Amino acid sequence: MPAKSSAPVPDEYGRLRVLDEDTGHTLTIHAEALPHGRFKVLDEPASDLSGDPLSPVHHESPVEPTTSGQQAETSKEKAHA
Numbered sequence: 001m002p003a004k005s006s007a008p009v010p011d012e013y014g015r016l017r018v019l020d021e022d023t024g025h026t027l028t029i030h031a032e033a034l035p036h037g038r039f040k041v042l043d044e045p046a047s048d049l050s051g052d053p054l055s056p057v058h059h060e061s062p063v064e065p066t067t068s069g070q071q072a073e074t075s076k077e078k079a080h081a
Helices: 031-036 075-079
Strands: 015-020 026-030 039-041
Touching: 015 031, 026 031
Parallel strands: none
Antiparallel strands: 015 026, 015 039
16 A cells, blocks of 8 residues: 655645744635645635635734823823822
8 A cells, every 4th residue: 555645735726725923813825835824724615616716814913902192101190199
């Protein structure tokens, strides 16, 4: 029995669906670009039914709430309180 190849197989258009490990974005790239980034190949279609590459899905990092209008106390303010 032949050994199973672990090399990713691009779709019929030469594309792969990947996760960019630096940004967290899910992208469609050409297979030739795979060695040029930190990509994890996903088991997902890379192209739609008409042959166009799927749109990227951007990872959104959580946004911390801000306290608009508040200022931090200075050590001088703390001393006079």
